[in-house]
Amino acid sequence: MNAPTTLSHLVPEIQPREVPPALIEALQSRFGAQCSTALAVREQHGRDESSFQAPPPAAVVFAESTRDVADAVRLAGQHEVPVIPFGVGSSLEGHLLAVQGGISIDVSRMNKVLSVNAEDLTVTVQPGVTRKQLNEEIRSTGLFFPIDPGADASLGGMAATRASGTNAVRYGTMRENVLGLEVVTASGEAIRTGTRAKKSSAGYDLTRLFVGSEGTLGVITEVTLRLYPIPEAISAAICSFPSIEAAVRATIQVIQLGVPIARVELIDQNTVRMVNAHSKLGLRIEPMLLMEFHGSPAGVKEQAETVQEIASEFGGNAFEWATTPEERTRLWTARHNAYFAAIQSRPGCRAISTDTCVPISRLADCLLDSVKEADESGIPYFLVGHVGDGNFHFGYLLDPNDPKEREIAEGLNHKLVARALSLEGTCTGEHGVGLHKMGFLVTEAGAGAVEMMRTIKRALDPRNIMNPGKIFSL
Structure with a gap:
């Protein structure tokens, strides 16, 4: 067996938090068979494609609706236990690792294409829909979604990491192609950001705040995307x-x-x-x-x-x-x-x-x-x-x-x-910061900008339960 790569050189100040039996009991009572504490399931949800390893989460909740996500977050919040969103596990930067313990919320069963508005070139999907699934389901409309990071990633995960890939030179990244979101916040409240309109000047751009936030501000439960005509x-x-x-x-x-x-x-x-x-x-x-x-x-x-x-x-x-x-x-x-x-x-x-x-x-x-x-x-x-x-x-x-x-x-x-x-570039073009790039963020963005990010994180997640220990430390 391969020896695990520790995280101490990346995040030495992190200590696992206790997951009390009362939370596990509450999750099992609420979710029944949708909640698993089996070691094999936990280990599957405690690793990604990165070279890092950490102890697995204490439990995995298989969410099937926004209400499921909200209830799981609310229960975890009552015990100040971390929550880590999980799509298909294709992250390369340690985003999925339970470095402070906690529970994993698997949204892969939330895999429905909710509405296709071909006339407006938009589609709304649940976060577990993968890019290949989406393009297969909308093929008959003559439209396609071009963002292609290589792996058949979930669209919720792609939005969370601000993914792009091979088509970005022409079609842009997830930043340009996400019009709106539904997000469950750290308080367990579901909010909506953005609309299906091509542009808006209404208030702060919360959609762009959550796109690329890597699960540290909320769990994405719906995504509204731009579509494009399939080229002639x-x-x-x-x-x-x-x-x-x-x-x-x-x-x-x-x-x-x-x-x-x-x-x-x-x-x-x-x-x-x-x-x-x-x-x-x-x-x-x-x-x-x-x-x-x-x-x-x-x-x-x-x-x-x-x-x-x-x-x-x-x-x-x-x-x-x-x-x-x-x-x-x-x-x-x-x-x-x-x-x-x-x-x-x-x-x-x-x-x-x-x-x-x-x-x-x-x-x-x-x-x-x-x-x-x-x-x-x-x-x-x-x-x-x-x-x-x-x-x-x-x-x-x-x-x-x-x-x-x-x-x-x-x-x-x-x-x-x-x-x-x-050369005025960036440490991460599309994979996100996760664990591996944390040490470079201050150099790239500056201490003042990173402190502003921390301020936003503290305001939206005062108990620090949303995928803690990623992007920066608190």
């Missing part, structure tokens, strides 16, 4: 480059020329090798851009020709097209499985994932220096990037039983984040 034409292509620098500089040129490309993903040669083995592909073992174009047939053709011309200027070759849905799905599935391909390339390893994002003009400077450091470290790694918006991810593959490897990997991450911040 979609075409995907891959293009190999002689170096990462060439691929990155080609991407910068594409973006600066205003080409409305929908997706442009960088995959380094290490990742191509891993993906080939995992997905049984025969891609060239070279740095590669995986691109997608949306629009009218004529518009897609013009975009693709422009990009192909730019790519050739930087040594791009082996430009291959995937025009059928099956071919596109095969390529994007391989990209989305890059994380799991990497994990399988070193059996028993865990990954420390980075998530920096920088202004597009500084992307090459940040990325190339970081590649050099990673190559010199001797730690196996993979590299993928939503490079069209300056966001990229290293995954350092480490032996969890080797403290030296973790020390090296964390050192690489610290250098990378410091470099991104010096």
